[in-house]
Amino acid sequence: DAGVIQSPRHEVTEMGQEVTLRCKPISGHDYLFWYRQTMMRGLELLIYFNNNVPIDDSGMPEDRFSAKMPNASFSTLKIQPSEPRDSAVYFCASGDRLNTEAFFGQGTRLTVV
Amino acid sequence: RKEVEQDPGPFNVPEGATVAFNCTYSNSASQSFFWYRQDCRKEPKLLMSVYSSGNEDGRFTAQLNRASQYISLLIRDSKLSDSATYLCVVKNTGGFKTIFGAGTRLFVKA
Numbered sequence: 001d002a003g004v005i006q007s008p009r010h011e012v013t014e015m016g017q018e019v020t021l022r023c024k025p026i027s028g029h030d031y032l033f034w035y036r037q038t039m040m041r042g043l044e045l046l047i048y049f050n051n052n053v054p055i056d057d058s059g060m061p062e063d064r065f066s067a068k069m070p071n072a073s074f075s076t077l078k079i080q081p082s083e084p085r086d087s088a089v090y091f092c093a094s095g096d097r098l099n100t101e102a103f104f105g106q107g108t109r110l111t112v113v
Numbered sequence: 114r115k116e117v118e119q120d121p122g123p124f125n126v127p128e129g130a131t132v133a134f135n136c137t138y139s140n141s142a143s144q145s146f147f148w149y150r151q152d153c154r155k156e157p158k159l160l161m162s163v164y165s166s167g168n169e170d171g172r173f174t175a176q177l178n179r180a181s182q183y184i185s186l187l188i189r190d191s192k193l194s195d196s197a198t199y200l201c202v203v204k205n206t207g208g209f210k211t212i213f214g215a216g217t218r219l220f221v222k223a
Contacts, residue, residue, distance in 0.1 A: 031209050042215025043157070043200065056210055091156060095209070100145060102211055104156035 006105035025094030136201030145204035
C-alpha cells in the first residue's frame with residue numbers, strides 16, 4: 001500500500017483565492033482525519049470522518065473552511081477565501097477501528113501571501 | 114484549557130542520558146493514549162501505545178496515571194537519532210476522536 005497520499009505537497013496562493021487540498025486514505029480504513037499544524041498552535045484536529053460521514057467538525061476554524069468525503073478513497077479540504085493566517089502544514093490521516101495507529105500523509109505546506 | 118498539554122521544551126541532553134516527558138489530559142473519560150514521534154518537516158508516526166500497566170519497548174518506557182490524568186515517556190541511553198518532537202496523543206470515548214498535544218522537542222547532542 002502506498003500509504004496516505006496528499007496533494008499538492010506545497011501550495012502558494014494569494015489571499016482571497018480558493019485552495020483545495022486533497023487526500024487519498026489507505027484502502028480499507030474507515031476513519032479519516034484532517035489536521036493543521038503551526039508552530040504556535042501545534043497539531044490541531046479540524047474534522048474527522050467515519051465511513052465518509054463527518055463526525056466532528058468542531059475544530060474547523062470558521063465558515064471559510066469546508067471538508068468533504070464523497071467516497072471511501074477521497075477527501076478534500078477547501079479554504080475559500082484563503083487568508084495569510086491559514087498558512088500552515090495540513091495533514092490528512094486515516095485509521096480503522098481495529099488498528100490504534102493513525103497513519104499520516106506527508107502533508108501539504110500551504111502559504112497564503 | 115487545552116485537552117492535552119505538554120512542556121514544549123526544548124530538552125537538550127547529551128548522548129547516553131535519560132530523559133522523561135510528561136503530558137496531562139483534561140478529559141477524565143479518555144480511553145486510549147499514545148506517543149508519536151515527528152521528525153523535522155515530516156509527518157507524525159506512532160512511537161508506542163500507553164497501557165494502564167505501563168509498557169516498555171527497548172529504551173522507551175511509557176506510563177499512564179489515570180488518577181492524576183497524565184502520561185509519561187522515559188527514554189534511556191539517548192541516541193543522536195532520538196532527536197525529534199514527541200507528541201502525546203489521547204483518544205476520547207464515544208468515537209475515534211484523536212487529540213494531539215503540541216509536542217516536546219528533544220535534542221540529543223554528542
